[in-house]
Amino acid sequence: MSLTNQSIGRVAEQFNVSPYTLRYYEKIGLLPPVSKDSGGRRVYSQRDIERLHFIKRAQRMHFSLKEIGELISLDKAQLVEKPQVQELVIEKLNDIEESLKDLKLLQNELTAMLSACLSSNEDDQCPIIEGIKETD
């Protein structure tokens, strides 16, 4: 169970980022200004922690920090903005589709080159380099 009111160091550890990164997210407005204790130190609320979860999950989904910011403000605007969220996701799905096609092709090519290289005579030229030279 996650404790609330944690220091920047603890939160950083929990999310596997550096305190620098947390301050940076705040600086660019991805996190709202985090409240401070009497000594001026950041104290992360449960809400802040949830926001961070959101950021990190969206980041794993290949959204840029800028896009994540957009998602957050669309979330705040709620109901009205569903079409915009959908658009963002559709774009992302198209990117993903393209990347998948791309990577699969590439995987085949590189695998072929690698096995050619592994089974080549010791004193032949490297079929991988030659492969990159010739691949269209």
Next chain:
Amino acid sequence: MSLTNQSIGRVAEQFNVSPYTLRYYEKIGLLPPVSKDSGGRRVYSQRDIERLHFIKRAQRMHFSLKEIGELISLDKAQLVEKPQVQELVIEKLNDIEESLKDLKLLQNELTAMLSACLSSNEDDQCPIIEGIKETD
């Protein structure tokens, strides 16, 4: 058939990059110093063009400019360095494998969220944002 001895502008056009980029590749040593005509302008030889093809193909294979530089020097060293080339390619294949797994998962998640959003009532909260909030 590709003409030899082309100006920077023509070459840039042919490779869909800017002249800036070509000078940049030269500056960082990815292209050897390109020869100049009497007026001091770059004239790209067939060798330069081939090198550029190599760079662009390797780039499409997700090699960074730094890695491409390594591949080129391994190519120059030829026979001896095959294992290093293989290592680079194996690393790249691992990266690709991971990206593929990642992207497929992501594709499923986003697709599910999107159809939930499309079939949701107009006045419900956006299931996509909610989905990102809750997805582990």
Next chain:
DNA sequence: TGTTGACTTAGAGTGTACTCTAAGCGCTAT
């Protein structure tokens, strides 16, 4: 002949996402 337009250079600027530095403060452990 004059004016485009493509080229030259060195060096600065861009965007993304951090990452670090310097100077300083305040709690805790020895």
Next chain:
DNA sequence: ATAGCGCTTAGAGTACACTCTAAGTCAACA
């Protein structure tokens, strides 16, 4: 008490891959 650690700030630095600026040269075309 004093050393050390984690925190604070503003602002600078990093890596990648370009991208542009300013000031100037040169060849071709009207």
